Amino acid sequence: MTSFREAVDARDMDAVEAMLADDVVFHSPVAFKPYPGKAVTAAILRTVVQVFEDFHYVREIHDAGGLDHALVFEAKVEGLDITGCDFLRFDDEGKIVDFMVMVRPLRAAEALAREMAARFEQIQAEAAASG
Amino acid sequence: MTSFREAVDARDMDAVEAMLADDVVFHSPVAFKPYPGKAVTAAILRTVVQVFEDFHYVREIHDAGGLDHALVFEAKVEGLDITGCDFLRFDDEGKIVDFMVMVRPLRAAEALAREMAARFEQIQAEAAASG
Numbered sequence: 104m105t106s107f108r109e110a111v112d113a114r115d116m117d118a119v120e121a122m123l124a125d126d127v128v129f130h131s132p133v134a135f136k137p138y139p140g141k142a143v144t145a146a147i148l149r150t151v152v153q154v155f156e157d158f159h160y161v162r163e164i165h166d167a168g169g170l171d172h173a174l175v176f177e178a179k180v181e182g183l184d185i186t187g188c189d190f191l192r193f194d195d196e197g198k199i200v201d202f203m204v205m206v207r208p209l210r211a212a213e214a215l216a217r218e219m220a221a222r223f224e225q226i227q228a229e230a231a232a233s234g
Numbered sequence: 235m236t237s238f239r240e241a242v243d244a245r246d247m248d249a250v251e252a253m254l255a256d257d258v259v260f261h262s263p264v265a266f267k268p269y270p271g272k273a274v275t276a277a278i279l280r281t282v283v284q285v286f287e288d289f290h291y292v293r294e295i296h297d298a299g300g301l302d303h304a305l306v307f308e309a310k311v312e313g314l315d316i317t318g319c320d321f322l323r324f325d326d327e328g329k330i331v332d333f334m335v336m337v338r339p340l341r342a343a344e345a346l347a348r349e350m351a352a353r354f355e356q357i358q359a360e361a362a363a364s365g
Binding site: 130131132133134135162163164165166167171172173175183184186187188190203204205206207208209210211212213216 | 261262263264265266293294295296297298302303304306314315317318319321334335336337338339340341342343344347
């Protein structure tokens, strides 16, 4: 079975979307308000992989129970180095029910916010159309 | 033995400092440049606990080897809700050799940056004085 990391490494966003629970909640590094549901979460992830350059995971921390994962990544955005982490919480069926992202440092987070905002109306339109 | 989390929960910053390796490197959520050494790292942590209100850990992820820990916290800064994570890497002797912090969302990260900047000259002076 393909892992989440393997799917992202392969930029196989269909496989990533298939791992999301229908009621997954996405917590953005930028916005306070959570984004509920598979459609909007998948749309955000498809956009993020376009915004980041040279995205790669550098550290994985897995909880003994196997339900909580922290995947630390490095990438570039607007030419700035960015470090971040995908916090994934899985349910008993192996679906991702909670997806939280944090990034650092601040200037790179602000660059990410600018790049995502530029694409945000499109994300919302796609999410509305697909679900 | 007191864990890092227990020491922070008790706001026992002397105990926290005793867990830092002499050559620990601190990676701020705000600044790109790492801060090397125990003195400046301890000074930053002592300041951060003053800046955050209602700081408490909400999730712990430990890898099987026990050397990488991710401690997710919630707090308030300038009245804004902030979520963050302390990524700790321990050496074989149980000392923290790498300490990275990320926070979200962006507005809270910017508030944290403002509050830390206001205290930053003091931090640097303390670090210079203590070693």
